[in-house]
Amino acid sequence: MRVMVLVAICAVCLSFVTLAKAGEPRIISADGSITETVYALGAQDRLVGVDTTSNYPEAVNSLPKVGYLRALPFEGVLALKPDVLLTTDEAEPARTLERLEQAGVAVVQLPLARSPADTMARIREVGRIVGKEARADAMAAEMQKRIADIGIAEDPPPAGSASARVLFLMAAGDHGVMMAGRNTAGQALLQAVGARNAIPDVRGYKPASREALLASHPDAIVVAESRPGQFRIDQWPQLAALDAWKQGRYYVGDSMLLLGFGPRLPKAMKEVASLLKEAEQVASNGH
């Protein structure tokens, strides 16, 4: 996979020599947070298509959608006559990607970003590909500064100390709620702000049982929803009964913002970090 990425990047660089003459490259972005980055870099006029995970900003909805990034259609991608398919390691099927390369599309698969450092690296990478290096560097630096301003302890708190435990939920459908366990973007966000996951024993996203929610005793709650208003607290009395909820230490936000690890990462981190500050105050008052 690594080799493929390298080859792909080389291919892009090579193609740029010719593309520079022919005009700006036509890009398809098949990843929500990459799309967001392209917009943030002001390179959206190069986008000719996106995948179904790309929903932000609003303007993206006017672009043709080529389907889901794990089931990319060969002909559909090719129909938009792209020079570059910009996506992540998650893109599938592998054979479609291979054939797209054969058809002359430079396929660039960026690694997943699961930390502020990854995110900044990815922004720079995207900047290079869309030809906005300077702006990407500036954006990364700005991001670094904003994250530093949040004031997160550099070293993770020692084990056993009273660092805040956060329950991360993902609203799925109208009635289901999934808990984010290990190996999730949700956990990665908590880690980035120095919080602990209140459900550490689960791997991936698992359906939330009402009992487990009660038993988790979180200091704060974060809920990611894929469309505004999707999560309705009145359907989850157990959640409403938790101290963290009653005392207002919760944040309900867009899943792309919270889980995307894109340009809005500092905002996401700030929102979660402010919950933690409240939680610490409560904890210190209690002592």
Place this chain on the structure above:
Amino acid sequence: MVTDASGRLARGPALILMLTAALAVSVVSVTNGAYPLSAGDILGVLVGDLEDEVARMVFVDVRLPRLVLGFLVGAVLAVSGALLQGLFRNPLADPGLIGVSAGASLAAIAVIVLGGTWLGGWVDLAGNWALPIAAFAGGSGTVFLAWRIARRAGETSVATLLLAGIAINAIAGAGTGLLTFYSSDEELRSLTFWTMGSLGHAAWDDVAMAAPWLVVSLCAAPFLARPLDAFLLGEQVVGHLGYNTDWTKRITILIAGLGVGAAVAVSGLIGFVGLVVPHLVRHSLGAGHRIVIPASALAGGTLLVGADCLARVVVAPAELPIGLMMALIGGPFFLLLLLRTRVT
């Protein structure tokens, strides 16, 4: 349309109509898609002097294998449905009934979910073929298992086969559920797409891999027509008429299992073809298998190619999963048919 005294279509005109439809749908299918190909491009490809390499690739390496594979898969699913309905003497039987789909799904999800861990060696070894080969093995393996369970004292009990199929379906379903539970969000999405079926990544090497099984089962099926006709009157009648009952059962299960296993391996789960097509054919042309088998093959292939064409055109440049498309077309159509026959 000409019908005879039993309300059926006359066979000659019906055959001509079906061949025409198959040809028309095939032509529409290869000329339509997300990538714009002009008539000139296609002509150029056919004559062999097209400059545009990408257009040539779209036509020759994408649409043509897709057409061939779509037709074969549709034909095999429909014919297997017809064979098993005859064997079980139940017009509602479906290749899923003897565990093909469940077994193939279990194997496929195992590759998707455990590909990075327990099955890593297999995935490294088989590469892109890891999933289709596993699905094929899972599908035909479960059929074989069901058949072994149903076989006692040298005879295959159709009733036990059905029950074994149900039990195996349940067990494989539980295994699939368990793997789903342990899968990550991303793996789950992959699996969901697999279960909705797709011909989207069909290439000539897929055709090369699946075609032998598909073609063999299509070619062997007509030889079962007479004993399966006898099956319609009851299992004992098959023997009375001088056919080898057990041999018929074995070959039928073998053909259906291998054929559907290969189909599922390259296209994922595609429902409805095996149920709707033979049903339609029986009601318009009669229930004799000498008609039902070839007509189902033709109609099943045409239907799937047509559905695939729609699937890649309606939401272009994206594609709908073909299994979904089939259910979208097949479901309401089948209901309409039921309501109409209820009235008359």
Place this chain on the structure above:
Amino acid sequence: MLLRVDNASVRLGGRQIVDRLDFQLDAGELLVVLGPNGAGKSTLLKALAGEYKIHAGSVALAGKALKDWTGKCLARQRAVMPQRVEVNFPLTVEEIVRLGRPPEPLSKSQPILEELMALLDITHLQSRLAPGLSGGEQQRVQLARVLAQVWDTRKPVLLLLDECTSALDPAHQQQVFSLLRKLAWQRGFAVLAVAHDLNLAARFADRLLLLHEGQCHSSGEPLDVLTESALAEVYGLSARILNLEEGYPLVVPRDGRCAKDYDTLSWPGLAPQNSSCRQAS
């Protein structure tokens, strides 16, 4: 001797259903097997049809043990009509009858089908779908299909028929049995028919075989087999036997003198209240 059954036993689920049975059937003979429910009639017929294994003893057809016959050869000389055949698929009457025929050109099978459909009075049904037919019509269709299988066989033919007239009206019952007798007498078919109707059997059979608990109670000409004592022993039925001048016996069950006396029971709920049926008196 076309069919020879020597000391044959059939076991099902550990129980001896047919117990050391001996009999023979000649070409040109119509044999009716009688016996109460559970006497082993159908089991015997299925064993002869090859559906059940003969546990002990032997069965030979045309001098060759049944198990040595190949399916194809056997199908040309022996046809079987099961007690019930259910057709759930939209096959027409003509298609079902044609199923009896081996692969052959239409010009060869068509005259045979037409003759048989006429003989069994189903020509008018030929393009009807089988699932929509009445029970009696279905039975005639199946019989036509069975006969089609051996209609042009030159060697001696064995027909095994399990209650082939059970759903027919009296006129068709007579018609079918006289057809069977004609086939036996004129074309040399050996017919083994399982039946329940004693009078039908008495009128048409050359010989009767009365089964009782898997064994042969008596066999021979109707007048010798259908005796008051035999009926009482085998069926527990009390009946008068009238020897008709036509040369066969008539069984008339006695009124209210069944072995189990139902008169002692009373069914208050079953008394007719508002019968609109015309009483034939």
